[in-house]
Amino acid sequence: MNTLIKLLKRLPLYLLIGLVALYALFPFYWALNTSFKSESEMFESATYLPENPTLKNYEYVFRDGTFLLALRNSAIVSSAVSILSLTVGSFAAYALGRLRFKGRTIILYIVLSMTMFPSISVLSGLYTIVREFGVFGTPLALIITYPIFTLPFTVWVLTSFFRGLPAEIEQAAIVDGATPFQTFRMILLPLTAPALVTTGLLSFVQSWNEYLFALNFTITEPSAQTVPVAIAQFSGKVARQEPIAEIMAAAMIVTIPLVILVLIFQNRIVAGLTAGAVKG
Structure with missing residues (x-):
């Protein structure tokens, strides 16, 4: 009886x-469902399961x-x-x-404030820098500009983690004759593995999905474009065709590896995001 009462109390939760x-996963399911449909089936009626599943979209x-x-x-x-x-x-x-x-503290908040600027507000300045460096239309243009929005988050999370490490660890390393760099590289850095995995993976995902910079910095060079730009520029097999099923198949191909990575490292991600939340 008590078990039933507890279950009823938790039912709203x-x-x-x-x-x-359901709200979060349904778009992903619908994209997966559409990727297995033929063009005729996709436009005839909306079905929650493909009647005649096909892999032609993935082959394309x-x-x-x-x-x-x-x-x-x-x-x-x-x-x-x-x-x-x-x-x-990390440094x-x-x-x-x-x-x-x-x-x-002021520097830390300045770093945090950098995440508040929308990408479009810094696009023109970065465009000029990329042009001046002569890397426009190359993957290097993206490598030197993406840290604009990945580095502040990395610094913020890692700073909280470093603050949470006991001071006695560093003091013991100094007593044993370790230099500050040796203490950082051989002792403190390995202890930040959860935060490193978290920030590294989130930086990877953010760079993988970025579209605005990739479009503007590689628009004249298709061979340097990344997957968001390539998917957006998909063309149909025939004139005036909207390759929706092919786009969904491509989206699944680039999304599933990220989902797998997150599932593999989910425990370290949670540990990294909560690092420094409790002092003790």
Whole structure:
């Protein structure tokens, strides 16, 4: 009886969780469902399951050399941006989280304020910089501009994590004769693994999905475009065809690996995001 009462009390919570999950997952399910439909079935009626599932849409996407090249570009750019953000961000976070100097709180809030600027507001300035550096129309243009929005988040999360590490660990390393850099590289940095995984993965996902910069900096060079731009420029097999099913298939191809990565590292992501939330 007590078990039934407890279950009834929790029923509204379970219903709310179910509604939120349905709201979040239904667009993903509908895209997956559409990717297995033929063009005729897709426009005839809206069905929750494909009547005649087909893999032709995926075959079309994998035969598209431009899409495969864009997939490679996205992997290179996203990996490079993640590594760059973690390398620079870890040094900055160590300084802001462990060292004592005047103005570090102000600097930290300035770093945080950089995330408040919309991408379009800095686009014109970055466009000029990319032109001046001579990297316009290359993946390097994206690698040097994406840290604008991945680095502040990385610094903020890692700073909270470094602050949460016990001071005794660093003091013991100094007593044993370790230099500040050795203490950072060999002792403190390995302890920040959850935060490194979190920020690295989120930087990777953010770079993978970014569209505005990728479109403007590679618009004249299709061979340097990333997957969001390549998918947006999909054309049909015949004139005036809207390749919706093919676009959904391509979206599934680029989304499922990210979902798998998040599921694999979900525990470390939660640990990294909550790092420094409780002091003790």
